[in-house]
Amino acid sequence: MSTTPLRTPLAPWHESHGGRMVDFAGWWMPVQYSSIVEEHLATRQAIGMFDVSHMGRLAIEGPSAHGWLESLLTRRVADIAVGQARYTLVTSDEGPSGVTILDDALVTRETDAPDGTPRFAMVVNASNRDRVVAWLRSRLPAAGLSFADRTADTAMIAVQGPLAVATVCVLCGDDDAGRISGLGNYRATRAFVAGQPAAVSRTGYTGEDGVEVVVQAAVAEDVWQAIHDAGAPRGLKPCGLGARDTLRLEAGMPLYGHELVASSDPFAIGLGLAVNLENAAGGPRQFPGRDALARMKAAEPSRVRVGLAFESKRAAREGSPVMAAGREVGSVSSGSLAPSLGHAVAMALLDRDVATVGTTTDVLVRDVPQAARVVPLPFYRRPSPRG
């Protein structure tokens, strides 16, 4: 792409605070400020804050919002409660298998409008936003629904780490702080953060406790600075996309374009939980690609997603071939040094017969074999997960 990258409302802050800016999925984003390892460890030990405003934020409102989303998403939406978020896939019924995965997304039922109209928010990947928006718009009903892309009007700040929630709560009134600290995982509420109206959800992409905060673009820098200043004495570091990637990799979370691609079998990559073939009553649901996904679920996949732990710090990268039993048995989808573990790890798709914990493999890293063992995912689990 030769177009000028888009800028989040926080781009000037990143540039004036040492962010090393790169074009990521068409956005001008910091890959790191100081050091990926330092930013990663700050998130594990204290707080990391991330500008994730490049992620697509869609607003869906109207009396038919439930039914419309229920007819399009792989996760059940009909029974989603106010303040609940669900991880879902967005699919079409195109492609040789009868299903194409357009994206993975988080769908949240927000507080109803004052007149009782249901409101939903969807967060999609920056790299897929255009095609997901085009797809959803093409399926809009004639009436009863409003659909808006709010990405440019808002900003999204992820605050992650063991001290993250307490830090955000310092910036809220007592009622809001109590509600935020009491949020379960994948729950959301509205609150005033640093005096600004915000949508706050107990979600993230790091394997740590934390929240994601959506505010209006015009106040994004004020809110970001307030969180930064409140967290700095507790060890907060602003983090770039580099640490975001190493954190999600350690947490065993798939990334669209790597573990998850358009032709993926979600059951083979551990995303079966993102597909509800039946409704709450046990009857079949209808959404694009549903029958193809039912066939995938019934079949044994040829390759499945595994974790690989290396002895060395030398990282395999996407596409590195994995050898075992004298043959090529798969390839790496993501790999890096795992800063919390002190050695390299990777996620890979491997032939099912060798995809068992303990299998030893050789991964070809720039043609040089590196020993790696199949291990359970995630590589890292935070010491005392909340319930």
Add this chain to the structure above:
Amino acid sequence: MAEMKFAKSHEWVRPEAGGLATVGISKYAVEALTDLVFMQLPPVGKKVKAGESLGEIESVKAVSDIYAPISGEIVEVNAALPGQLDTLGADPYGAGWIVRIKPDDPAEMAGLMDQAAYDATVKS
């Protein structure tokens, strides 16, 4: 001490007594890489041409080649360096040296940049 010269690819080379030349990577390059995790040195005795890869350096984000700034034979490597990559950042022009080369043609160094010219290229 003889003048240090720089390649566009961020390696430095310094002539030493006895006709050898010491090679390393610039402070700018080390700071740009950050989070170094791995380094691959060439075998002693390997012959390299200017611009050829003589090793690799890997950070959390990426793998980079280290290119020979001049042609010659690798006569010594800093074998301790891969085990203590912090040295590269702490002393890139001293203890962080990478290899010593016996140059094929000592005049080849004249084609490289001096410190001021190199500094100008990385300040853009």
